[in-house]
Amino acid sequence: MNAKIINGKIINGLSSKGIDSSAVLGAIAKIPRESFVAPPFRHSDMCYGESPLPIGHNQTISSIYTVALMTQALSVDKSHKVLEIGTGSGYQAAVLSLLGASVFTVERIRDLSMQARTVIESLNLHNIIFIVGDGSIGYGEYAPYDRIMITACSPDIPAPLFAQLAEGGIMVVPIEQNGTQSICVIEKKNGAIVAKNIAPANFVKLIGKNGYEAQKSSQRCGF
Numbered sequence: 001m002n003a004k005i006i007n008g009k010i011i012n013g014l015s016s017k018g019i020d021s022s023a024v025l026g027a028i029a030k031i032p033r034e035s036f037v038a039p040p041f042r043h044s045d046m047c048y049g050e051s052p053l054p055i056g057h058n059q060t061i062s063s064i065y066t067v068a069l070m071t072q073a074l075s076v077d078k079s080h081k082v083l084e085i086g087t088g089s090g091y092q093a094a095v096l097s098l099l100g101a102s103v104f105t106v107e108r109i110r111d112l113s114m115q116a117r118t119v120i121e122s123l124n125l126h127n128i129i130f131i132v133g134d135g136s137i138g139y140g141e142y143a144p145y146d147r148i149m150i151t152a153c154s155p156d157i158p159a160p161l162f163a164q165l166a167e168g169g170i171m172v173v174p175i176e177q178n179g180t181q182s183i184c185v186i187e188k189k190n191g192a193i194v195a196k197n198i199a200p201a202n203f204v205k206l207i208g209k210n211g212y213e214a215q216k217s218s219q220r221c222g223f
């Protein structure tokens with residue numbers, strides 16, 4: 001099968017699961033996901049399959065459906081300043097940047113950040129700033145952000161990140177409650193949290209001051 005057919009199949013698959021934003025589907029169609037995963041996972045069944053895939057350092061890239069769902073829920077437009085916590089492979093940041101947003105992406109593992117930067121530069125995507133550090137405290141320098149996406153599971157909404165979200169802004173974050181993870185969409189309305197859960201999730205942990213403690217880093221949240 002050639003790349004165009006594979007792409008068409010994937011986009012149809014996402015549409016049939018409720019991803020109806022043409023901007024999100026368009027961005028996903030343009031980013032070569034193979035570039036963000038290790039060679040053994042580049043086969044399309046794996047790369048575009050339903051499971052998260054390893055990216056080294058005990059971390060994972062989310063399935064394409066999870067990326068699509070979270071990106072759609074974030075409701076990004078070109079004028080937005082977006083903070084992503086958990087650069088990982090850089091794939092999610094690449095999708096956000098193709099929506100025209102200015103992306104700030106924070107990763108605690110330097111090697112992963114460097115690797116992601118190399119791939120993103122090779123794809124000629126320029127509107128992404130890479131930051132190495134503990135994203136559970138956010139990144140105050142460029143706050144407030146119109147949109148915040150956390151791509152690691154948190155025990156709660158990290159308070160500094162909610163503080164750095166602009167009024168009327170949206171944050172998407174997987175949260176663990178009673179051992180189960182859900183993707184939570186949070187709006188800041190008159191300074192207050194308005195939250196809803198949209199789907200079950202399966203993320204690695206957010207490690208840091210406002211996340212989980214470092215010694216639990218090898219465990220996954222939830223199931």
Ligand code: SAH
Pocket residue numbers: 055059060061062085086087088089090091092093106107108109112133134135136151152204205206207208209211
């Ligand atoms: N968005 C990524 C997948 C993220 S996996 C992608 O598209 O590939 C979760 C990432 O969060 C991991 O790389 C992990 O190292 C990172 N992470 C965990 N806790 C963090 C923290 N406190 N600050 C920044 N990154 C963190």
